[in-house]
Amino acid sequence: MGSFFKQVYRYTHPRSYRHNENLWPYMKIGRATTGEINQLEYRGQPVPIADLSSLKGKFSGPIMLAATGPSVNEIDFTQPPLPVPAFGVNGAWSLSKFFEFSFYVIVDMGFFDKKPEIVANIVAARGLILFTTAHGIARIIDRIGLGNIQCTLALIEDAACKIYQSSLKPHELKDFYIKDSSTAFTQSRPDIGFSTDIRQGIFDAGTVIYWALQISLYLGFTELFIAGLDMNNFDKPRFYESQSEKQPTNLKGIFTNLVLPAFEHASLLLKDKKIRVINLSVNSAIPDYIFEKVSYNDAFFKKN
Template structure:
């Protein structure tokens, strides 16, 4: 009964959000289009997140990046190749999880530096994964994903630490730029969307100033296959292949240059990645070893 009630509630939320999106499109200035995922329910002012008059404390971007010091950071995406890594090697590490990749943290009792969610569609379709996070952790959210959580269960925003980020188109002095791609120099001025939530994590990790960052699950080639936590009958569409040439490839090329400038090593741990290894070098540091 509870599951049925939640499904009805979710459908109502989705329909209401579609009506709001259409209302903004027809009556508001074009620049308000990006607010359709959270207006009029949520706002963020003076480091306080407000959902329908209820306030939630947040951890600022500066506090988050200045208080966490790590020599190595792992960014764990959802590519099927994650099934082939040795999860034991992620123990006692600073692990950034993306969307549904958080499922392996629970299964393997892995430490969580933060969970990044940029796409509210993930929350709409896999809220069960968000709900199943038992221990308080750090959620790194934009307003649309934060609102999607609050619409379904605001107590989740009370349970976990929250840091809010905003997506920017770049194009000003607070971003490195090359070939129409951008990379944030200052997270307070926004994070560039490089075609994948992995791009948000790469810019965040950069500002922790580690010695090395490892990208896990950055496959792209097999993005039509189920993510490692999905099944063939229960999977979401992926736009990675569509965005690869115009967004992902230019962003990764720029990322390599930014990391090199700061003397941070950046590695791609996917053995089946579409991204050439001369852009981001391959590492098998987390590969399973044959013990037979």
């Protein structure tokens, strides 16, 4: 039946709507006047989702973003406990034995497919806000069940591929969002944007940490510590993987042309807003002029 509906959708919709084909007709949405999806129904069931407007500027101070680069294994999280709230991405969940995650973001559908046991643990965490897309929510419900979701789901969208709207090609992004004061693009790249209001969509740069930066700013945090932002040694497994279970990554191929200029763009915007970003990976390929590099111990526990 799913294949039938997919074929019907392809026949009745332009190619620019193809990103919706796995959701139609199972998912129904409603949008707030501020643009975000605020009502969600999937396979006939209402799905509770966070009110994104209520999260705007709700928090303050520092937060730690836990990425998944190999350098995380060089950090001793055992003593003393982490003194700031934590925001995880993808497989960073294994750090939950050291501290409690308050926020999480997964936007890679391949991660849902390949690491279902990690996803199950994340959605079972009470008090956690999980930011993910409509496709991510569909996968969670299909595989884990709506009744087993204990976390709060916060529905976010790729600014280039909004649900039941036409997708945008990279070169079309700047022209489309030019009148939106919450978005900013580089002068030379119409495909590299950054949003200060996630209700309007979040810009992708090939890495989930770029999403986490935009979400953290929206939530109100003013000091962002990032662990595992290595962006080198791509042949090595992520900190939570063994060599035998290492999943492929395309970051090496897009680092110079996309990831690096996107982080440089984000750095300028965040500095302009007086938001400090500290890269706890001291050997990261992201230069100091983009994000200041400080070791974990010096950042949190060095005595004055």
